[in-house]
Amino acid sequence: MLLLVLGWALASAPLSPAQEAQAQQIGRTIRCPVCQGLPITESTSDLSHQMMRELRSQVQQGRGADQIIQYFAARYGDTVLLNPPRRGINLLLWLAPLLALLLGGLWLLSYLRRPAGAAAPLPSTPGPDPDDEDPYLRQVRAVSSARKARDA
Amino acid sequence: MTTSNSTPTPAAPRPSSPLRRVLPPLIAAVLVVLLGLGLLRSNGQQEGGPLVGKAAPNFTLTTLDGGTLSLASLKGRPVVLNFWASWCVPCRSEAPLLRELSERQTAGGLAVVGVVFSDKDLKAVRQFVGEYGLAYPSLLDPKLDTAINYGVSGVPETFFVDPQGVVRGYDQGGLTRERLTAGLQTIGVKF
Numbered sequence: 001m002l003l004l005v006l007g008w009a010l011a012s013a014p015l016s017p018a019q020e021a022q023a024q025q026i027g028r029t030i031r032c033p034v035c036q037g038l039p040i041t042e043s044t045s046d047l048s049h050q051m052m053r054e055l056r057s058q059v060q061q062g063r064g065a066d067q068i069i070q071y072f073a074a075r076y077g078d079t080v081l082l083n084p085p086r087r088g089i090n091l092l093l094w095l096a097p098l099l100a101l102l103l104g105g106l107w108l109l110s111y112l113r114r115p116a117g118a119a120a121p122l123p124s125t126p127g128p129d130p131d132d133e134d135p136y137l138r139q140v141r142a143v144s145s146a147r148k149a150r151d152a
Numbered sequence: 153m154t155t156s157n158s159t160p161t162p163a164a165p166r167p168s169s170p171l172r173r174v175l176p177p178l179i180a181a182v183l184v185v186l187l188g189l190g191l192l193r194s195n196g197q198q199e200g201g202p203l204v205g206k207a208a209p210n211f212t213l214t215t216l217d218g219g220t221l222s223l224a225s226l227k228g229r230p231v232v233l234n235f236w237a238s239w240c241v242p243c244r245s246e247a248p249l250l251r252e253l254s255e256r257q258t259a260g261g262l263a264v265v266g267v268v269f270s271d272k273d274l275k276a277v278r279q280f281v282g283e284y285g286l287a288y289p290s291l292l293d294p295k296l297d298t299a300i301n302y303g304v305s306g307v308p309e310t311f312f313v314d315p316q317g318v319v320r321g322y323d324q325g326g327l328t329r330e331r332l333t334a335g336l337q338t339i340g341v342k343f
Contacts, residue, residue: 033305046270047305050296075303077202092186 015056023059026068027052031082039082201311201322202303208233208313209301213267213291216278221289223317226263230339231313235269235299238276240307242326247284249327253336253343254288262341266290269299269307314339 015023024041030051032043040048040055051072058068072080084090203209208231212222223231234250236243254264268277268290281290293299302311312321312335321338323331333343 033303047296047299051300053295054297054300074202074206075301076305077303080303 013060015060019059020056022065023052023056026059026065027055029069029082030055030072031080033076033080037082201309201319201324203311203319204322206319208311208317208319209298211267211291211293211298211301213293213298215289215291216274216281219289221265221291223265223313226265227317228315229260229263230315230336230341231311232262232264232336232339233267233302233311233313234264235267235302235304235307235309236280237269237271237307238273238280239271240269243280243308244284246308246327246332247280247286249329249332251285251287253332254286256343257288264288267293267298269293269304270296310335312336312339 027041028039030040032038032040032045032048034045034047035043040051055068078085084093086094210223212220214220271277308326310323310327311319314320321335323335336343
């Protein structure tokens, strides 16, 4: 009974400015489950309002940010967190951009350090004249050179 | 007079190694596969919610008739806990199935319980219950405490709780006969 009364008293007492700031800070990291990427601090849905109420109540009880975030993640899964936890497959999310930057930087460095001749496009070697492949042209050239030889 | 042709012959282009040719499409393929897996994982039809395998959070809520019901009072019985709302279209599709299921309830056996989610229109709630003949308790959760405790984000959502009070199955998006049967199997109930 005493606990109930204490709980009611705690729930009905307003939060101090510091506690409210803490609640807002934590709330900004919790996604509204019925919205598209909105934190519960910005959503106008009933569910978000009630989640903020629950969050404030937990702040008032002295629970830490990690405990409160864990409370919501245990119920809604990690998808409720706007900052995905840095573990498991989520690590890929954090590390992939760094890895891409590193690999891109290495490639750029190797490209810039390449000798100028190697970097420049190679002069194209003259290939076989396509006209030489034409049998009719070959015949015309043969006749023409035969005539020149006869006239000379 | 002879002229020496000293023009250097250009070096032949180096043949690219097979690895260099294969690597870009390989990276692209891996990215596409990862993207596909990610999309499949976040698809609405979840096979297991975060609560599966954990103790079902207890609740004590009032019924539409003014009585009270707690989950603890149903311990020892398999429970189908369905969150619904009168404004929810898929809830209408699954309501006849839940009615059919509730007709198979026995004392000490299966219990079907509904929890009204984010629905302030009590007249519409009562009308829904009457329209589908839902002869099982529909509980009111005006502050959404129970919904938040169960991680409900959109109705309908159904939790299958075993006689020991552990969540064994979860369904979101509207039950079909197959999905209801599969959920019931997780708590040892045949349908």
